[in-house]
Every structure is written in C-alpha cells, then in structure tokens.
Amino acid sequence: MDIRMNCRNECLDAHSRLTFAKTAVVLFALASGLACHAKPPVEAEDPSARAVVIEGKYRVIPEQSPLRARLKVAPVSSTTIQKHLSVPAAVQADPARFASVSPPLSGRVTSVYVSLGDTVSKGQALFSLDSPDLISAQSDYLKAASARAQAERVLARQTDLSAHGIAAQREVEQAQTELDLCDRELHRTSLRLRLLGSDTNSIGKPLVIRAPIQGRVVEFKIAQGEMLNDVSTAVMSIADLSEVWITANVQEVDARRVHVGQAASISLIAYPEKRFEGTVHVVGDLLNPETRTLSVTLLFKNGDRHLKPGMFGTVDFLADPESALVVDTSAVVHTGHDNQVFVEVAPWRFEVRTVQLDTSIDGKAIVLAGLKAGEKVVAQDAVVLQ
Helix, strand or coil, X not given: CHXXXXXXXXXXXXXXXXXXXXXXXHHHHHHHHHHHHCCCCCCCCCHHHCCCEEXXXXXXXXXXXXXXXXXXXXXXXXXXXXXXXXXXXXXXXXXXHEEEECCCCCEEXXXXXXXXXXXXXXXXXXXXXXXXXXHHHHHHHXXXXXXXXXXXXXXXXXXXXXHCCCCCHHHHHHHHHHHXXXXXXXXXXXXXXXXXXXXXXXXXXXXXXXXXXCEEEEEECCCCCCEECCCCCCCEEEECCCEXXXXXXXXXXXXXXXXXXXXEEEEECCXXXXXXXXXXXXXXXXXXXXXXXXXXEEEEECCCCCCCCCCEEEEEEECCCEEEEEEEHHHCEEECCEEEEEEEEECCEEEEEEEEEEEEECCEEEEEECCCCCCEEEEECHHHHC
C-alpha cells in the first residue's frame, strides 16, 4: 500500500510540474506580445528640424528649413496701372448713316441707275417710276397754274375798269379774292409734287427717286419694269460704313467703370489677330430690369471696312491711368472669402495678413487695403506657409 501511495504522489507531482510549465509558457508569450505592441518612449521634437514653425498669426522659417532656399520675398510696389473691362459686343451700322429706300407711291419702274455695291452720293438718281398718282399730281398742278393765270387776268381787267369808273370796287375785291384762292391751290399742288420728289420743271416726266445719304448700296431688291405696289417695303438700302457703332451690355456692378469719351478697343471673331480702337459715345440711362445690364454704344472708324454690321467680338474698356499698390498674384492665398499674404516682419518671420484686392492685371494683383508700399511679402510658394 505504501508503494501505491508513493507512486500516486509521484504522478501528482509530475502533473503539477507539467501544468506549471504550460502556464509559464503562456505567460511568457503574453508578455512578449505586449512588449512587441508597446510604444517607444516619445522624445521631445526639435523645432529646428521643422520646415515651418507656427506661432499664432506668425510663420517662422528655421535656419535648417529647406524653405529658405525656396521662398521668394519681394516688396509691395506702387506703379501706374490701367484697368480694363471686357464684355461681349456686336457691330452695328450707325442709324444716322443708314437709309432704307422705298417708293413714295406705287408705279412701274422705268429705269434703274445703280446696282448692288455701288457708291452713291447724296441726291444721286437711283431709279425712276411711272405712276398714276404722279400723273394726277402733275395734272392738279397744271390746273392750279391755269386757274391762277386766269384769275390774274380777271383781276387786271376789273382793276382797269374800276379805274375808268366802269366796274364797281366790289368786283375788284372779288377778283382779288379769287386770285388769292388760286395762289393757295397752286402752292398746295406744287408742295405735293415736292413731297413726291418731283418739281414743276419735271412735269410730264417719270418720278426720279434719289439717294437720301451718301454711302454704298448694301441691299438691292428692284428690277426695271417691276411694278411696285407696297410703299412700305424698301427696295434698296444705302449705308455709310466709314464709321460704325459697337454696342455692348455692361453688368450693373461694372457700370461705374464706363464713361463717355473713354478709350476702348475691340477684337472680332473674324479678325482675332487685330484690334480696333474707338471711344465710348453713349452710356445708357436705363438699366435693363431683366438682365441687369446697361447699354453702351461706342464709335469706331472703319475706313478699311473690316467692321461689318452683325459681327461679334469682345470690347475692352480702358480706364484712365492711375497709381496703385500691386503684388504678384502668386503672393495671395485664397482662404474661403478672404485673401491673405505673408508679410515679413523680421528676417524669416512672417505675419499672416488679410488684404482687400481689386482686379488682377498682367499677373499683378491690385491691393486696395491691408498693405503699404515698401513692405515685403512672400511672392512665391506662399501657399506652403498656410
């Protein structure tokens, strides 16, 4: 029995040792895993090792920072600028230099004296017209002239008879009244002839339609022998295009930047390599309530006739030269609704400053507020300091 007890105790001791060994292995593995995931101790960061040190609204570039070789600092300068405003525009004939020719009365075309593209002078004959209305007007004039001559002879006879005591004074006065009526009728009929474009020296001749202005025949819709019945329809158009209008619509916000006499230039889709110079002629007084734009009319010389009505292009309004503070556009960092620059307040120490800007011209931003002439700003790669 003692032998069996000893064997049992020995077995229990062996089992305990095995269990202890397994537990030790598990604990060692856990300890090793925790040791692998543990973070190393944090060392204090050296500010000189950073590219930029942020101190509130300041940016400091340490001595060892690679940005010292990259950043470019330039002074804020005052220079003379000329602002410009670009808007779409269209070429239009000057209404005072454009005329549509229509017949003053219906009739048949007897002769045509010009053709499309001809240059005409004011008063030059364009075409002639035979018309029943013209014949009626001429007949009325001839009747009035004959009646007036008869009334003049009657007055002379009655005056002579009255002088010899044969006729009464009342008859003389009646003859004078009749002559006055004939004078008024003669004036009316001669005036009608002039309104039709004829005169008393053209009695029995066709009506000649003449050019109302000088220029070129740009539209032509007439033929000899044609019957013209509609006096409201133009049969040809004459335009003097030596000077044309450029019409543009300027947005309400830019209306203050345009004034009469202001210099302007236009580039056309048809001639992208050329620019044409002109001046502002009229600035509209009424704002279009739908588009919120103001109509502006410019005058342009057109001696070479490159500007043709209906063409489209872009007009640039040039403002008067003025002095302004400018910085490179690359010096401005846009953050939401603000524009910021980095102003050097000490060597390699920059202040973040909000500025108010106007437009940009040729890579330069116009500064309205926030900077002074002579201050230095980061002009290149300023965005890396943000």
